[in-house]
Amino acid sequence: DVRVSASTDDINQSSIAAAYTVTNGDNVILCGSYLYSGFRFQNVNIPQGAVINYACLKFVAKNTYAATTGYMRLQGEKRLDPPTFSTVVGSSDSLYKRTSGTPVVPKTTYAQWSNNGVWTAGTEYTSVDIKSIIQEIVGQAGWDTSTKSLALNFYYSSSNVNAQQRQVWSYSGDPTKAALLHIEYGQAPAGAGTDPPVISLSTTELGRSAFEGSVADSQHFSLMNSGATALNYTTTVTYNKGSGWLSLTPST
Numbered sequence: 607d608v609r610v611s612a613s614t615d616d617i618n619q620s621s622i623a624a625a626y627t628v629t630n631g632d633n634v635i636l637c638g639s640y641l642y643s644g645f646r647f648q649n650v651n652i653p654q655g656a657v658i659n660y661a662c663l664k665f666v667a668k669n670t671y672a673a674t675t676g677y678m679r680l681q682g683e684k685r686l687d688p689p690t691f692s693t694v695v696g697s698s699d700s701l702y703k704r705t706s707g708t709p710v711v712p713k714t715t716y717a718q719w720s721n722n723g724v725w726t727a728g729t730e731y732t733s734v735d736i737k738s739i740i741q742e743i744v745g746q747a748g749w750d751t752s753t754k755s756l757a758l759n760f761y762y763s764s765s766n767v768n769a770q771q772r773q774v775w776s777y778s779g780d781p782t783k784a785a786l787l788h789i790e791y792g793q794a795p796a797g798a799g800t801d802p803p804v805i806s807l808s809t810t811e812l813g814r815s816a817f818e819g820s821v822a823d824s825q826h827f828s829l830m831n832s833g834a835t836a837l838n839y840t841t842t843v844t845y846n847k848g849s850g851w852l853s854l855t856p857s858t
Contacts, residue, residue, distance in 0.1 A: 610786075615646040632780075658737040659737065663787060677720040680734075682757065682758045701759060719733050
């Protein structure tokens with residue numbers, strides 16, 4: 607999990623030409639009328655090309671809202687090392703210029719978050735699955751050697767968007783309640799990255815014992831390689847005084 611970690615990494619900006627007003631206060635409005643909202647996450651330590659199984663954004667509601675039937679659209683910047691958002695209206699690093707300027711920053715596919723129910727102030731809410739967006743970003747050549755930062759934004763697409771407006775806590779308002787990026791991933795395809803193998807156990811309760819003369823419980827566990835390179839190993843089972851010891855030894 608990675609949380610927004612700077613005051614200029616979550617921001618609002620109007621898309622109305624007369625102002626293009628930038629808002630950087632104690633909250634961020636998701637998908638207000640003619641309003642963009644941007645979020646940048648630093649040090650997203652996912653191996654290049656890792657298979658993204660699930661990803662979402664988590665927000666803490668700033669206010670209470672009734673259920674709505676509109677939708678929000680979320681997309682990512684498909685480039686390496688996106689900078690923090692500029693608060694200068696005409697800057698090329700401002701949210702509006704990055705979303706609708708010329709030239710437009712390359713974007714990922716979008717995810718649509720529809721029909722939100724009641725939101726209660728102070729409660730955490732989870733977005734629609736955005737794994738396809740994250741997959742495009744971490745799959746870029748050069749991701750492993752980049753700063754592993756990524757930028758996402760909600761953007762205005764039609765009059766239906768306004769019905770989904772939600773105000774959430776920003777980093778400036780309360781860093782512990784700022785937007786959080788949650789990612790679940792598995793092993794990358796062979797050759798897709800350079801990060802070493804990483805092994806995770808499905809359970810850590812493997813050290814149970816049994817009284818003499820009784821039958822020990824069967825132990826079941828699985829291993830997952832969440833690194834970017836393949837893990838080769840051999841297995842050995844050694845019996846000692848009635849106990850079986852499983853060893854995994856790396857091999858070429």
